[in-house]
Amino acid sequence: MKKMLKLLFVMLFSVTANAQIIVIDPGHGYGASTSDNPDGRTATEIETSLEVGLRTRNLIQNSCTWTVHMTRTTNLNSWISVTQRAQMSNNWNADRLLSIHCNAGGGTGTETFYCTDSDTNTAPDIAFAQKIQADMVTHGSWNNRRCVEDNSFLAYHLGVLKYSSATACLNEIGFVDSADATKLLSSTWRDSFALSYFNSFKSNLNLTCSTTPPPGSFTLTPTPECSGTSTRIRLNWTASTNATGYDIYRNNSLYASNITGIQYTNTAVTAGTSYTYYVKAKNAAGTTNNSNGTLTAVALNCAAPGIFTLTATPECNGTQSRVNLSWTTSANATNYDIYRNSSLYASNISGTQYLNTAVTAGTAYTYYVIAKNANGNTTNSNGTLSVTAVNCTAPGAFSITATPECNSTASRINLTWTASVNATSYDIYRNGNLYASDVAGTQFLNTYITPGTNYTYSMVAKNNIGTTSNSNGTVSATALVCPPGSFTLTASPTCSGTASAINLSWTAAANATSYDIYRNGNLYASDITGTTFLNTYLITAGSTYTYYVKAKNSAGTLTNANGTQSVTATSCTAKISEDDTAQKEPEFIVYPNPANEFITVEFTGSASENFELTLTDMTGKSVFHEKISSDKQSKTINISDFASGVYFLKANIKGKQYFRKIIKK
Structure with a gap:
C-alpha cells in the first residue's frame, strides 16, 4: 500500500511539474491605430516584441504541455498598463513571467532586468534573468551589455516585475536606433530569439519537451514566365529549417503535396488569369506557412508583347529641365526602345521609366516607345506624344x-x-x-x-x-457690412383680452440689426429687435389697417418682400350675462396721468374679488404685473425707471378686462 501511495505521489509530482504556467508579455502596443501610441514607442519595438512572443508561444505549444498565456496577441487596440500586465500574470497564477522589450538610446546588445522591490527571495528571479541573458547573448549573437557595464544584472523596480508574484524578468532584445535594428526586423533572427527564450524556459524550469521543433519560417516567390510560347508560374521558396516536405496551396486549396525541394513549376495555368499561392512547410511536429503570406501572380501571355500606354511629363530636377517618360507594363515584353523626334534615342530599357535630361527649355519634343521580346514588338497604344520642356527657374514677380x-x-x-x-x-x-x-x-x-x-x-x-x-x-x-436680406411679413387680427389688436410677425432678414414698423403709411414703431409686434394701441374693431416693415443695419434698409399687408381688426367685446348686468360695474381711475414717477390706481364699485393689474409698453411687452387683494381699494406703481412714452394699463376684474392709456413723461 505504501509503495502504491509513493508511486501516486511521484506521478502527481511529475504531472504538476510539467504543467507549468508561462506568461509572455510583449511590451507596449498601439491604441486604435498605429498613430495612436500611448507610450511613444517605435513600431520596431511594438511589432518585434509581439512577433517574438508569438513565435516563443508556438514553440512551447508545439513541443510542450505547459500552459502559455500572452498579455497581448495583436498590435492594434493592445495597449495596457504595466500594473494591468502584472495583475493578468497574478490572475493566471503564473510560474514564470517574461516581459519582452527593445532598447533605445543608440547602444547595442541585449540586457536583462529583475526586480527586488518588496521581494524577500530574489534568487529565483536572478537565476531566471541570468539564464535569459546568457541564452539571448548566445542565440542572438548579441553583445552582452551587462558584462560590459558592471558584470551584473540590474535590480530595477520595473512596474510589470514589481507587482507580479511570479518568478519574472524583463529582456531588452536589442536597440531599435542602432545597427541592432536590422536583426530585430529579420524573420530569421526573430526565430532565433524565440528559440533562445524557449530553451531558457526549459532549462530554468528543469523540464524536457519534444526534441523535434516545428518547421522554421521561410519566404515564397511566385514568378510568371514563358517557356517558348507556353505560359507557367514558377514557385521558389527559401528552405524552412527542420522541414521534411512542403504542401502548395493554389487559390486557397491544396494543389500539390509532399514536395521535397524548394521549387515547383505550375504549368496548368491560363494566360491572363490571376492565381494566389502559399506554401506550408511540414514535419512531425507541425506545419509553418511561408512568412510573407498569400501571394498573387498573373500568368503571362507568351505571344508578342502586349499593348501599353506612354506618358511624357515635362518637369524640373532642381534648375535642370527634363522630360519624364513612363509607361504601363507591356505583357511579355523583355525590354523597350525609345524614339524621340521619330529617331531611335535609347534602346533595350529594362524598366518602365526613362528620364530624358538632354532637353532645352521651351523646345518641343515627340516620343513613342516600342516593347520587345523574342516573339516580336509592339508600339505604345496611345501613339506619338508631344511635350515642351519647361523653364526651371523660380516663379516670377506678381502683385x-x-x-x-x-x-x-x-x-x-x-x-x-x-x-x-x-x-x-x-x-x-x-x-x-x-x-x-x-x-x-x-x-x-x-x-x-x-x-x-x-x-x-x-x-x-x-x-x-x-x-x-x-x-x-x-x-x-x-469686410463690408452687407444690406439686410429679403423677408416676409404676416399681419393677423387678434384680441388682447377684450381689446382688439393686430399681431405682426415676420421672417428674420439676414444681416438686420433692427426693424421699423409702418402703419397706414406712417412710421409707427422703430428699432424693434425681435420678429413680432402686437399692435394694441388705438385699434378699433372693424377698422382696416395697413402695415409694412423695414429691416435695418448700418448698410441700409429693406422693406418686407411681400409688400403692404392689409388687415381688419376684429371685435373682442365679452358677452354680458344677465347676472353681470344685474350687478354694478366695477370702475377704476388712474392719476396723475401723464406722470413722472408714480401713478395711483383707485377702484370703485363692486370689489368682491381680487384684481389683476398689468402694464405693457407699445410693443405689448409686460413691464408690471401684480394681483391686488379685494380688501385694497388702491395701488401705487413706481414708473420712474420706465422710458418716456405711451403705456397701457389693463385691469382684470371679475373675469373682465378694462384698459387705460398711461403717458410717462
Missing part, C-alpha cells in the same frame, strides 16, 4: 489686390493677382498665417469673414524650384 464686396447679403473679400511666370500654384496668408495652399488660377474669394473686420493678406507663388512673395507686400481690406 495682389484685395477688394471687399457683397455677394447678395454675404460679405466677402475678392483676392486677385497678376500671374507669376513659371508658378504652378499659390499659397495665401491671412493675418500672417497660412490660410489656403496650392491655389490654382489668379483669384480667390474669401467668404469666411466677419463684416466690419479688417484683414491683411500676402501671397507666395510656388513651383518645384522655389517660391516668390507678391511684390506689393501685405494688403489690407475691411
Whole structure:
C-alpha cells in the first residue's frame, strides 16, 4: 500500500511539474491605430516584441504541455498598463513571467532586468534573468551589455516585475536606433530569439519537451514566365529549417503535396488569369506557412508583347529641365526602345521609366516607345506624344489686390493677382498665417469673414524650384457690412383680452440689426429687435389697417418682400350675462396721468374679488404685473425707471378686462 501511495505521489509530482504556467508579455502596443501610441514607442519595438512572443508561444505549444498565456496577441487596440500586465500574470497564477522589450538610446546588445522591490527571495528571479541573458547573448549573437557595464544584472523596480508574484524578468532584445535594428526586423533572427527564450524556459524550469521543433519560417516567390510560347508560374521558396516536405496551396486549396525541394513549376495555368499561392512547410511536429503570406501572380501571355500606354511629363530636377517618360507594363515584353523626334534615342530599357535630361527649355519634343521580346514588338497604344520642356527657374514677380464686396447679403473679400511666370500654384496668408495652399488660377474669394473686420493678406507663388512673395507686400481690406436680406411679413387680427389688436410677425432678414414698423403709411414703431409686434394701441374693431416693415443695419434698409399687408381688426367685446348686468360695474381711475414717477390706481364699485393689474409698453411687452387683494381699494406703481412714452394699463376684474392709456413723461 505504501509503495502504491509513493508511486501516486511521484506521478502527481511529475504531472504538476510539467504543467507549468508561462506568461509572455510583449511590451507596449498601439491604441486604435498605429498613430495612436500611448507610450511613444517605435513600431520596431511594438511589432518585434509581439512577433517574438508569438513565435516563443508556438514553440512551447508545439513541443510542450505547459500552459502559455500572452498579455497581448495583436498590435492594434493592445495597449495596457504595466500594473494591468502584472495583475493578468497574478490572475493566471503564473510560474514564470517574461516581459519582452527593445532598447533605445543608440547602444547595442541585449540586457536583462529583475526586480527586488518588496521581494524577500530574489534568487529565483536572478537565476531566471541570468539564464535569459546568457541564452539571448548566445542565440542572438548579441553583445552582452551587462558584462560590459558592471558584470551584473540590474535590480530595477520595473512596474510589470514589481507587482507580479511570479518568478519574472524583463529582456531588452536589442536597440531599435542602432545597427541592432536590422536583426530585430529579420524573420530569421526573430526565430532565433524565440528559440533562445524557449530553451531558457526549459532549462530554468528543469523540464524536457519534444526534441523535434516545428518547421522554421521561410519566404515564397511566385514568378510568371514563358517557356517558348507556353505560359507557367514558377514557385521558389527559401528552405524552412527542420522541414521534411512542403504542401502548395493554389487559390486557397491544396494543389500539390509532399514536395521535397524548394521549387515547383505550375504549368496548368491560363494566360491572363490571376492565381494566389502559399506554401506550408511540414514535419512531425507541425506545419509553418511561408512568412510573407498569400501571394498573387498573373500568368503571362507568351505571344508578342502586349499593348501599353506612354506618358511624357515635362518637369524640373532642381534648375535642370527634363522630360519624364513612363509607361504601363507591356505583357511579355523583355525590354523597350525609345524614339524621340521619330529617331531611335535609347534602346533595350529594362524598366518602365526613362528620364530624358538632354532637353532645352521651351523646345518641343515627340516620343513613342516600342516593347520587345523574342516573339516580336509592339508600339505604345496611345501613339506619338508631344511635350515642351519647361523653364526651371523660380516663379516670377506678381502683385495682389484685395477688394471687399457683397455677394447678395454675404460679405466677402475678392483676392486677385497678376500671374507669376513659371508658378504652378499659390499659397495665401491671412493675418500672417497660412490660410489656403496650392491655389490654382489668379483669384480667390474669401467668404469666411466677419463684416466690419479688417484683414491683411500676402501671397507666395510656388513651383518645384522655389517660391516668390507678391511684390506689393501685405494688403489690407475691411469686410463690408452687407444690406439686410429679403423677408416676409404676416399681419393677423387678434384680441388682447377684450381689446382688439393686430399681431405682426415676420421672417428674420439676414444681416438686420433692427426693424421699423409702418402703419397706414406712417412710421409707427422703430428699432424693434425681435420678429413680432402686437399692435394694441388705438385699434378699433372693424377698422382696416395697413402695415409694412423695414429691416435695418448700418448698410441700409429693406422693406418686407411681400409688400403692404392689409388687415381688419376684429371685435373682442365679452358677452354680458344677465347676472353681470344685474350687478354694478366695477370702475377704476388712474392719476396723475401723464406722470413722472408714480401713478395711483383707485377702484370703485363692486370689489368682491381680487384684481389683476398689468402694464405693457407699445410693443405689448409686460413691464408690471401684480394681483391686488379685494380688501385694497388702491395701488401705487413706481414708473420712474420706465422710458418716456405711451403705456397701457389693463385691469382684470371679475373675469373682465378694462384698459387705460398711461403717458410717462
